[in-house]
Amino acid sequence: MQLQKEEIDQLERKFRLNLINSISGIKPANLIGTKSQSDQENVAIFSSVVHLGSNPAQLGFIMRPQTEIPRDTYPNILNSGFYTINHISESFIKKAHFTSAKLKRGDSEFERMKLEPEYLDNFFAPFVKESAVKIGMKYQESIPLPNGCLFVIGSVEIIHLPDHIINELGQVDLNGYAGVGISGLNSYYGLNKLATFPYVREEEIPDFE
Template sequence: MENITSDQIADMEKHYRISLINSLVGFRSVNLLGTTSNDGITNLCIISSAFHLGANPPLIGLVIRPEREHNDTLKNIRSTGQYTLNNVVPEWYKQAHQTSASYPSGVSEFQACGFKKQYVNGFKAPFVAESTIRIGLELRETVDIELNGTTIVIGEIIQILADANLIANDGTVDHIQAETMTVAGLDAYFLPQPVGRLAYAKPGVEPREIISINE
């Protein structure tokens, strides 16, 4: 077994260290983050940092890298207060990956990467028409992390766009049928495979499968 210390991590070649640390925690959700400026210029970028924060109110957090001159995402979120998260599906994962390229400020990745915009009345930010699960959020709080210059963005879910057959009777979203992809590291994309669903855990009670996830 290899034992890698913090000193060894610090001494690693930059790109090796980035690949190692980004892939270390395994599979993560991957989404396209859609925003628009006050002038109506849309922006789209791929992220793998979204996380569930609470169900009442329904909150999702995500981590945004430090602001750069060509990065309009955080600027748009702060100025309009609305943004979208859209799942990545196999047919479009290469185009989704391309949104991570450093396009100049003011260039819409929707147009540059071939995605169609979808709008809901009364909601400013664009959804991705090619996605099967789309979430509209309103900004509730930002937390600046001094340690590495990133920002945690916390939003409340106010729109969910999905086919009815993708949401089970108990509210569970069927991401297998939705073809939702995951990512490990910065560039390795995967489709998850179903294993099973288990009943609510209680002390002294053996885990019990309640239903096969693909039934």
């Protein structure tokens, strides 16, 4: 298949949606947990979390346009200033996926999907107890994107993860907790470590054939 921009624009809507969402490859699978000022807990799945820098430690993610009736995640982040990022494992893929449903405002995905909120170190926002890797975030800023989405930037405040999935270099072993990735909007893949290579210096580049 070969498609020019004009042909892409003319594709059937759902086909184009699935195609463009999946051609970027495997994306991280995370649940973002928030809580309102009235203590209403919410959690939603995101596949757009990215590393921004390690000093200071910052992560970002993309929020859909807020032009319609806003869902709970973004207002909760703005009002409280805190949220959590929680890795998804194979054991609760289905529950995590269904947090994408548009519930009535005020309904909790934790309750509907039978996920357990967990509070650690007096952090305001709830973590997902089932998750192996839990990250507490403090909201920094939102950058408007050309398509109406928002790029939300936060600082890493707390990290919780089992000792056995991190090595002496600080690298997290995604195999160690059966982490998963997302392709497109609704296809999930297991993650298997294939190799680890050294930091690349020009003089150490091998002779490839």
